[in-house]
Amino acid sequence: MSPAIIKAWRLEDLIARLAQRPLGGLVLPVQGGGPEGLDAFFKARSVAVIGASARPGKIGHEILRNLALYEYKGRVYPINPRAEEILGLKCYKSILDVPDDVDLAVIAIASEATPKVVEECGRKGVKAIVIVSGGFKELGGRYKDVEEEVVRIARRYGMRIIGPNCIGVFDGGTRIDTFFQSRERMLRPPKGPIAFMTQSGTFGCTMLEWAAEAGLGISKFVSYGNRCDVDEADLIRYFGQDPETRVIAIYLEGLSDGRKFMEAAREVAPKKPIVVLKAGRTEAGSRAALSHTGWLAGEAAIYEAAFRQCGVIQARNFEELFDMAKALALQPPARGRRVAMVTNGAGPCVMAADACVERGLELASYTPKTLGELKEKLPSYCIPGNPVDLTGSATSADYEVAMRALLKDPNVDLLMPFFVFQDTPLDEGIIDVVADIRAYGKPIVCCAAGGPYTRKQARRLEGLGIPVYPIPERAVAAAYALVAYGEIRARLGGS
């Protein structure tokens, strides 16, 4: 089936195709599915760590340590039948022995022992469970049966589960986290507008640290691994309602329920941008995904067409997922596809022009008024095309002339300034110039690459809400996301 034909299918047919595929999911009826009951994962006032260990380096130790010793303000209860006290906290033999209510249980014990403690969680009145341990469906056979049993028990008690085989949850506000990655090894990001869900804990770690280093805030984070209960659709709806979330970013290997996902995405996309990285495009990738989290990846073209129709923006790799989420968090959507470039070094603009064409963006043709203004006000050696090449002699005053002229031009939908901050003629005033031109209200995406000085300048721009990318292809991908979201809103009727 050719991708072009698939693209022309109706959403209903695409969803039907996704539903027919052997996706390897559990076939339990979904009871209590939906975004309900997810608050307990992020706002739990008390957490029990089942499988807490006194041995540093052990997963059950590190989870307890991160919850007990850092920013989380709730009560924390270690559960371990063979310890009296861990990290100065009284240890309980079973969660049933804990004297207070427990909202959230984090489980890090051998998979075979899990059904028993989940049953105890149910009897205790726990609302939400994160199962960090692996050794479930991804191993197949009897391990898959254990996973199904755990889900059955949880549903009987109305508990929700994230995992198993994951690193769990993080909330930028309450600072709850269920990670076994120590603070020394993994930064936590500040609170902010991006919600991120990921089937891969590894990509989760990367995303959290990239966000922390970029000063980019995370509202809520979920690594859901085998996804035995809470799924992407539940989370999309939950994040869709979450006042702290403005952008939803997703790393996905395969879906359990294509219809549910697409319906949730279609509902939320007009309100908040959704960016997805879908792995397992090839057969080899799909096989790797199956042994990773037990899910078969579907056909790339079907997914792509369905995502498009539901208003989901697709990233091509993990950097792009991060880059697009950053742009959508910081900048308004574009009202059209016409990009204007300005630079003090034109090499990257050649690559950017190629990338724009390949992404379906257009290089803006300026009005005669703009061209006249550029020719009149810029030094004679500047080239007033697209890009406007200010050359290595450019000062912040030259940039100001060019950027104001371009942003005023009705033929320009998005401004893409390139900066060679290494070029000494470019004075420090450039930061204030960029701060001022935000007032035009058109989206701005920058490109600059280099060492410490360039990074310092880029961070200053990002502090102003202007995203900066190191290579032209990444800047263009970010611009594409802003253009795509503008079109999605126009098509699906967003506010």
Added chain:
Amino acid sequence: MSPAIIKAWRLEDLIARLAQRPLGGLVLPVQGGGPEGLDAFFKARSVAVIGASARPGKIGHEILRNLALYEYKGRVYPINPRAEEILGLKCYKSILDVPDDVDLAVIAIASEATPKVVEECGRKGVKAIVIVSGGFKELGGRYKDVEEEVVRIARRYGMRIIGPNCIGVFDGGTRIDTFFQSRERMLRPPKGPIAFMTQSGTFGCTMLEWAAEAGLGISKFVSYGNRCDVDEADLIRYFGQDPETRVIAIYLEGLSDGRKFMEAAREVAPKKPIVVLKAGRTEAGSRAALSHTGWLAGEAAIYEAAFRQCGVIQARNFEELFDMAKALALQPPARGRRVAMVTNGAGPCVMAADACVERGLELASYTPKTLGELKEKLPSYCIPGNPVDLTGSATSADYEVAMRALLKDPNVDLLMPFFVFQDTPLDEGIIDVVADIRAYGKPIVCCAAGGPYTRKQARRLEGLGIPVYPIPERAVAAAYALVAYGEIRARLGGS
């Protein structure tokens, strides 16, 4: 014309096609072309800066400052008719007034004034000239005539020119540099095995700083801008003979002489890997290139087929050019296409499997002996496939078992370890383990992404000569370069 048909053309036909295209180059006969006379650019014992300025921030000031105040040990002569002294150096009205021999002249004055000073350089016996200034062919019309005049004068005196419209040269050994980027704004890399030539000065700045921060050494660097005399082919032959250069990396917009380039590449590629990033793949990109350095970019498919036949490895973007050069500088070429992955977090391996397939690499199928060893020696929750998934509980001992088994396997040509360094169970011993397995002699390319701790570990691995990349697609691109160079050597008969 379909790319598949073009791919099947003979090299001679491809070159003929390149030669027929209106490439916009100068039509002067090449006299004294070739790699001869290029030593003076990198080993000059004395340099004159024509257009030296007393004003900080001016291009003519910064070039002088970089040459006079830092690592370069030769004599430096500022030339400026209106100054007595700059930065404590006696200033001369003309290069003819300098009392000693001058090997290299760096010119940073208005283009119209250039022919006169080039004539004076000739009379003075200067061997090599870097023209940093723009305002030549890239502006067209009479500016193009000025460029042709300058070349005519230089050829009469047997002088070689790099530029105009460039940032010039850097030598990792003699520490000569003609940059107008201050040390405060742009790092200089250490001496090392990579020679880099670039039509874009901007990409040059980025490459130099990325290399400096990665601790990756540069033998020689050339930003050649409009390329009025010394061209890529001259530089390929020169770097091919240079004992300090092991890898040649090139950023290219368009060629002046396709035949000369391809012949030089075909000659040098069996001895040293050549990696090229060719910009201007699309018509819009080509237009941007034309106004940038005055060259029309040729048809992508013709270039691609010609590069392939000449043994040139093609990068898709600037990060990839850097990533591939790093891998080729640090690791041996691969003897086949079969990649083995090992990880403590499998998400990135799903993306890597996709990327391998798209690059024509294969996921290795292990021998029964290897599989037996993995099953016997690894903990039961590990998944001994490709990737070998050691899970988040992995220790350095688990990695050692897996990596030794894979490297011993005759079905494995290249090892790709993924590390989630954030995962606390992964102990510090991992660095020594990787150091030891280098002895197997097979290429190793790693993937790890995160914050400060991950970067520290990655730097330690790179200190051992093992390249590390942040996302799977970049690791796979690096692996592809090692596989491609293995095949190029086998095909073209390298040593």
